[in-house]
Amino acid sequence: MKVITTPKLIKFLLLIVAGFTGFQASAQEDEEEAAGWVLSGSVDTYFRVNFNGLNKYEYNNNGDVIAGPQAPASSFADNPGFAIGMANVILGYEGEKVGFVADLVYGPRGEDAVFLSVGSSNIVNQLYVYYKVNDALTFTLGNWNTYLGYEVISPAANFNYSTSYMFSYGPFSHTGLKADFNFDDNWTGMLAIMNPTDFTEFNPYGKYSFGGQLGYSNDSGSAYLNLLYGEQSPVSDEATFQIDLTTGWDLSDMFYLGLNATYQDTDGIGFYGAALYPQLQTSENFAIGLRAEYFKELEDGGPVYGADVRALDFTLTGSYTVGNLIIKPELRLDSISEDVFVDTDLNANDNLSSFVLAAIYAF
Template sequence: MKVITNSKLTKFLLLAAVVLSSSYTYAQEEMDEEMGVEEASNWTLSGSVDAYFRANFNGLNKIEYNEDGDPIAGPEAPASSFANDPGFALGMANVILGYEGSKVGFVADLVFGPRGEEAVFNSIGSSNIVNQLYVYYNVNDALTLTLGNWNTFLGYEVISPAANFNYSTSYMFSFGPFSHTGLKADFNFNDNWTGMLAIMNPTDYTEFNPFGKYSFGGQLGYSNDSGSAFLNLLYGEQSPLSDEATFQIDLTTGWDLSDAFYLGFNTTYADTDGTGFYGAAIYPQLQTSDSFAIGLRAEYFKELDNDFNEAIVYGDDVEALDFTLTGSYTVGNLIIKPELRLDSISEDVFLDSDLNRNDNLSSFLIAAIYAF
């Protein structure tokens, strides 16, 4: 009888523990819901690391010195951001921490390394690690408000090498903008149409606004199961050196024309009282197997005036053609990208190995990107 009694007591205690535990869990869930506390599964951690090897076929690959030991010329590269260093070189480490609640959330996107430094080159007082940093509030299914620093909504290419098909970047992307800091409102009109309005600091001044000037952004987007198209606008005073407003209009689109063939297109025009640029590029891509794809970027780019960008441009009214052929081989989370690139410029801007100037530069690189 004693054994039976102990067994019944044990079952009773176990049942009571289960009931109390369930009651506590239910009460805790109700309390968390009332207080807006979300589950740990709403936290995300993602990012990438990348490195590459690059060499010119008909240009300098090292620093040249004169008889006195002073440098007179350096490795040649197109005036296009990222992947321009010779030999074995580093890209960046990118770590993105995010939290997505039912109503609110944030993104903290940090970058380390040369590519990351270029991405935030104009941040006043920056330690060159913050790529994006913003909080957002889902007011309802149709409206989201975002405050902070986010990567630009203009253009086809982005800062992260894991999100681009080509490893090197286009002239249109490199001439910017890169990032904005401000307040934006994203609208979902229906399943296909979206919109965005924003008020922002001058372009790429992401830490704070030292000039008391602001710019405005807008976007109208359409998407379906086959692809998307976005019309982007930017207007406002971007430079402390000029009271003239910058106007930029940009169209970015891409469509799956079949299960294996994709075609992207980007065109942009930017003008600040005669200073600016315009261009267009197509991005055909062919998926040949589950692990390999090949794609081309064919870009035309023309500078207008260069009053505010003398360090990174070729000159007034100079035209550039960029043909970049990229392979993409995926092994798990690792992406290997061999790439051939030809830049042809309307002026003799490149130095060859004999220190003679010519109008074209051909190069090769192979990059490795690990995305998580």
């Protein structure tokens, strides 16, 4: 079997982008044909440092690692010093009735996002086709990012650069078949049958999940009630149930308030939590926002720090835009009900304060 190595893969992606760019140039003579093609994406990089936790590995006299850099147990933006996120290229076609999306990621953030993918397809973040039957009904087949939660994988689409606990331990992606409904100008719905969560390439266990969504939106904001039910584990016959509310509203021209609340349970193991996202637009180029999150693991167990452990996350983020470049300075404080961190003196600690400076270029 032919194996595509990393350098060959990069050359292949560059050829795709170059070919698409050339296609766009020649297609200017036929605007109707070129209008449906879409090319977008982002690149991101950052610097991260802890104020009261380790920023490097510590060794004993034998050269063995006894402690390492500290970070919150949430996804992405968790490496010390100068670090990279991912390169994200999204190629799609939006036809009158049919279309597709090929969303490719490369880099540490991308690898974390597709953690249950294997082989050459571990760069595929989303890959789906759709058929718009009419204005009220659209079918989608393939792999798409989750509909649950407030935050997403792409750093260009989040206000905060680091991510919440609720996002990190909820689903990332689904593969299956879904039907999206437009009931009227305000109300929407979705029904889906899917592989177990994050098994994006194929279904190795013969188990399936079911998803649903009811949404309302107007010119001021939106609210979505999301449901997930199904067996997610190959070694358990217990189904996972998750209910999630995601909403956000412009309360004025300058002030926005978002809310995410979620509950996930698999036979007594899981979590629940809520987060507020107030954001203030202080000028045309600068905004400041807070994520205030409460996260609680269930008494029988949870996916992060342990059974019945509580986490508080306060993240203050600035967002300065220069053209397509977004610069995000961010202060974060994590407070845990157990001593899960290690301070600079190698003593156990129940809190961690950190700073991140991120740069995101979106196109």
